[in-house]
Amino acid sequence: MDEPRLNLPELTVSELSTALKRTIEDAYGYVRVRGELGKVSYHSNGHVYFDLKDDRASIAGVIWRGTVSRIKLKLEAGLEVVITGRLTTYPGRSQYQIVVETLEPAGLGALMALLEERRKKFIAEGLFDEARKQLLPYLPTVIGVITSPTGAVIRDILHRLADRFPRHVLVWPVRVQGEGSAAEVAAAIEGFNALAPSLSSPASGGGKGGGLWRPDLLIVARGGGSLEDLWSFNEEIVVRAAAASMIPLISAVGHETDVTLIDFASDRRAPTPTAAAEMAVPVRADLLVAIDSLARRALACWRRNQEARRTELRSAARALPDADEVLAVPRQRLDHAAAALARALRANAQIHRLGFSRIGGRLSPQLLRTNVERRRERYAGIAHRLRASVAANIETYRTRIARQRERVIVFTQRAERAVRTLIAMRLARCERDGQLLAAFSYRGVLARGFALIRDAAGQPLHSATAAVAGMPIQIEFFDGRVGARVDGASSADKPDEPLKPRAKRGGGPGQGDLF
Numbered sequence: 001m002d003e004p005r006l007n008l009p010e011l012t013v014s015e016l017s018t019a020l021k022r023t024i025e026d027a028y029g030y031v032r033v034r035g036e037l038g039k040v041s042y043h044s045n046g047h048v049y050f051d052l053k054d055d056r057a058s059i060a061g062v063i064w065r066g067t068v069s070r071i072k073l074k075l076e077a078g079l080e081v082v083i084t085g086r087l088t089t090y091p092g093r094s095q096y097q098i099v100v101e102t103l104e105p106a107g108l109g110a111l112m113a114l115l116e117e118r119r120k121k122f123i124a125e126g127l128f129d130e131a132r133k134q135l136l137p138y139l140p141t142v143i144g145v146i147t148s149p150t151g152a153v154i155r156d157i158l159h160r161l162a163d164r165f166p167r168h169v170l171v172w173p174v175r176v177q178g179e180g181s182a183a184e185v186a187a188a189i190e191g192f193n194a195l196a197p198s199l200s201s202p203a204s205g206g207g208k209g210g211g212l213w214r215p216d217l218l219i220v221a222r223g224g225g226s227l228e229d230l231w232s233f234n235e236e237i238v239v240r241a242a243a244a245s246m247i248p249l250i251s252a253v254g255h256e257t258d259v260t261l262i263d264f265a266s267d268r269r270a271p272t273p274t275a276a277a278e279m280a281v282p283v284r285a286d287l288l289v290a291i292d293s294l295a296r297r298a299l300a301c302w303r304r305n306q307e308a309r310r311t312e313l314r315s316a317a318r319a320l321p322d323a324d325e326v327l328a329v330p331r332q333r334l335d336h337a338a339a340a341l342a343r344a345l346r347a348n349a350q351i352h353r354l355g356f357s358r359i360g361g362r363l364s365p366q367l368l369r370t371n372v373e374r375r376r377e378r379y380a381g382i383a384h385r386l387r388a389s390v391a392a393n394i395e396t397y398r399t400r401i402a403r404q405r406e407r408v409i410v411f412t413q414r415a416e417r418a419v420r421t422l423i424a425m426r427l428a429r430c431e432r433d434g435q436l437l438a439a440f441s442y443r444g445v446l447a448r449g450f451a452l453i454r455d456a457a458g459q460p461l462h463s464a465t466a467a468v469a470g471m472p473i474q475i476e477f478f479d480g481r482v483g484a485r486v487d488g489a490s491s492a493d494k495p496d497e498p499l500k501p502r503a504k505r506g507g508g509p510g511q512g513d514l515f
Helices: 013-028 108-125 152-164 181-194 236-244 261-265 273-280 284-319 323-362 365-440 442-447
Strands: 030-042 048-053 058-063 080-090 095-105 142-147 168-173 217-222 249-253 452-454 472-477 480-485
Touching: 013 080, 030 058, 030 095, 058 080, 108 236, 108 261, 142 152, 142 181, 152 168, 152 217, 152 273, 168 181, 181 217, 181 236, 217 273, 236 261, 249 261, 249 273, 365 442
Parallel strands: 058 095, 142 168, 142 217, 217 249
Antiparallel strands: 030 048, 030 080, 048 058, 080 095, 452 472, 472 480
16 A cells, blocks of 8 residues: 655645646637537526536536627527637636637527427417417508618518508617617517507607507518528517517518518518518509499499389379378368367366366365374374484493493403413423523533633634644633643643552551452
């Protein structure tokens, strides 16, 4: 067995960790690594911590906040990436890690796998269901366009709308590629939906929010590009914003062969931005021709209907009898009724006069006084019964109040006795706990003549080996503490000494040993 190398220099843990860190950074520096993301953790301060692994090994990684803003992908577990960064160590956990400078997906296959995974996730949530999609308005008054203001897409849309049916267009400028573009597109969709509806038209100058009208239709448009260029429209924040839009939305991202996730979440997908403008509005000339044709057909139908009614009226007029013949009998009845009306009025007035006379004869002052006296007696009896009822109720409530007062006094006395008993029980329990605490306290041991040894930091020393020569110590007795210093080595470091013979009992040298 090899002897321990006692001549090696002693290093602290920090010195050893620093030396390892310097060795790894000098030997490797910048590296380029390909692997699969394991556990990904976004810290509240903006940093990202993750594990990069393959089928046989794993390495920790960190992306500082300044670098995170330059990475356009949302990091998820299972994504295969290529990382460039510096290899270093983290002394706090005795592990090595890579500090990321750049991160990109490992080829088109990784992006397609991530795209398919997101698509299945959104399908499971029901964001792509046909039942959620809205119908497009036939002729929108205001159209909101979300695209880059400097590209050819907005010019194509405006030109096509002007050719087919000019409409009021609101453009929300966004970046359609690169860092932060997904957040801008989602914010634009939510911003259009947040506008308050206006009852006035754009031509009248009305509207909310300083001349902004809520669109009747939205178009999210972008020109063609690679999968990486169109990736912003595959981000979760954009897909969820499109699915939650209460305004019908047309997606026109890329060319006809380009497919993004916003196409499934939108209400309609257009193969190109120009096709989106064609879906948005009909052709004005065709509408004018159709309206003119319908107007002519409606006028011809009205004329034919009027001629048919006129013919029917002539036929009915020939079948009707002469007006004098129809009105002859009613006219004669009216003459007889007019002649009898004066006599009937005089007879009716006479009948009512006789009735009033009979009623007036029955009314006399004595009758009225008798009726009033009878009513006065009735009301006096009611008042007497009311006073008696009130007095009886008052006496009843006084009795009930007295009984309740006695119950309250009894409950108060019982509560006082219970509180006194509870306080006595708590005092006895506290006294017992104090006696038990005193019995288990180490000060009882000190009172029997023992002492407690502490180091300079005040921590107890449990063995002699913990005491070093020259070390300051504190000795605690029952009645106070004294300071001391260790003098010499502990008995564990000294060689064993021969035991001294015990002194013999008895007196002089002449005394012998019985054994």
